Amino acid sequence: MKKQVVIIPCSGIGKSLGTVGRVAMYKVTDHLRPKETRTACLPLLTVGDAETVQLVRENPCIAIDGCPAQCSKKNIEASDGKLAHHVIVTNVLRENRKLKPEGVIELNPEGDKLAGIIAKNIAEKVDEILAGKNQK
Amino acid sequence: MTLAKDKVGIICCSGEDLPEGTISRVATRLVLEKLRPDDTVTLCLPLFLAGGEDERAFARVFPTIAVDGCGKKCAEVGTTKYSGKPVATIVVSEIMKKYPQVRATSHQKLNAEEMEIAREIAEEIAKKVDEILCSQTK
Numbered sequence: 001m002k003k004q005v006v007i008i009p010c011s012g013i014g015k016s017l018g019t020v021g022r023v024a025m026y027k028v029t030d031h032l033r034p035k036e037t038r039t040a041c042l043p044l045l046t047v048g049d050a051e052t053v054q055l056v057r058e059n060p061c062i063a064i065d066g067c068p069a070q071c072s073k074k075n076i077e078a079s080d081g082k083l084a085h086h087v088i089v090t091n092v093l094r095e096n097r098k099l100k101p102e103g104v105i106e107l108n109p110e111g112d113k114l115a116g117i118i119a120k121n122i123a124e125k126v127d128e129i130l131a132g133k134n135q136k
Numbered sequence: 137m138t139l140a141k142d143k144v145g146i147i148c149c150s151g152e153d154l155p156e157g158t159i160s161r162v163a164t165r166l167v168l169e170k171l172r173p174d175d176t177v178t179l180c181l182p183l184f185l186a187g188g189e190d191e192r193a194f195a196r197v198f199p200t201i202a203v204d205g206c207g208k209k210c211a212e213v214g215t216t217k218y219s220g221k222p223v224a225t226i227v228v229s230e231i232m233k234k235y236p237q238v239r240a241t242s243h244q245k246l247n248a249e250e251m252e253i254a255r256e257i258a259e260e261i262a263k264k265v266d267e268i269l270c271s272q273t274k
Contacts, residue, residue, distance in 0.1 A: 011150040012180045013161060022152065026244040041151035043210030046185045047217065071182035078185060105165045106245065 005126045009064040010072040016101045017066035017089040027119035045075040056081030144265045148203035149211045155240035156205035156228040166258035184218035195219030
């Protein structure tokens with residue numbers, strides 16, 4: 001089976017930045033790189049689901065975290081997953097200070113724009129990873 | 137983390153790979169934002185593993201309700217593993233059996249039918265919140 005990049009956002013439910021990461025992931029897996037990427041449920045890693053643990057060990061992973069708690073990255077690392085790239089939404093927001101993301105159930109347009117910026121960067125990173133660059 | 141009395145913690149799976157995970161997430165937020173904002177709190181499920189003792193103390197202090205998208209019950213299992221067993225568990229895929237005509241397909245944004253189910257699940261969560269808080273005052 002062709003190798004895919006597994007993109008796992010934290011999906012933090014307390015802040016809009018968790019939703020920004022989640023929407024960014026769907027933009028990549030559904031639209032920008034649907035054949036090259038997939039996602040997995042982060043909670044399955046949290047509870048140690050064998051199939052999901054195997055998935056992150058056998059495929060390069062990109063973690064998208066809403067805040068510095070870095071739940072996605074830490075859960076992938078705790079599962080001995082292949083972390084190839086890590087994005088923290090607050091860092092991207094710092095570079096785009098004019099955007100004010102709001103909403104958890106549904107992002108406002110500025111949050112969606114921030115998710116789009118992150119998704120574009122991740123899609124480029126996916127190409128690099130699959131071309132054999134930047135692998136840890 | 138500030139702990140307050142008389143709150144119920146709602147912990148949902150938010151599973152990324154299934155539409156039911158998005159329904160669990162939306163239903164939970166509807167309770168937190170609209171139905172029982174003064175009576176409920178939440179915690180990101182992956183924070184149980186990534187966080188510290190404060191996060192793990194959460195479910196030992198608050199009664200919790202797990203809201204799971206599928207039968208793997210990650211919210212229930214994770215909360216039990218790192219803190220304490222939830223008082224109640226709601227499984228979206230079980231509730232959806234009442235609506236065989238609806239096949240959940242949306243990941244990012246729920247359609248009207250899926251949103252209606254999320255609202256019904258939110259009502260069910262709110263009812264359980266009331267039962268838990270009522271039993272605590274007896």
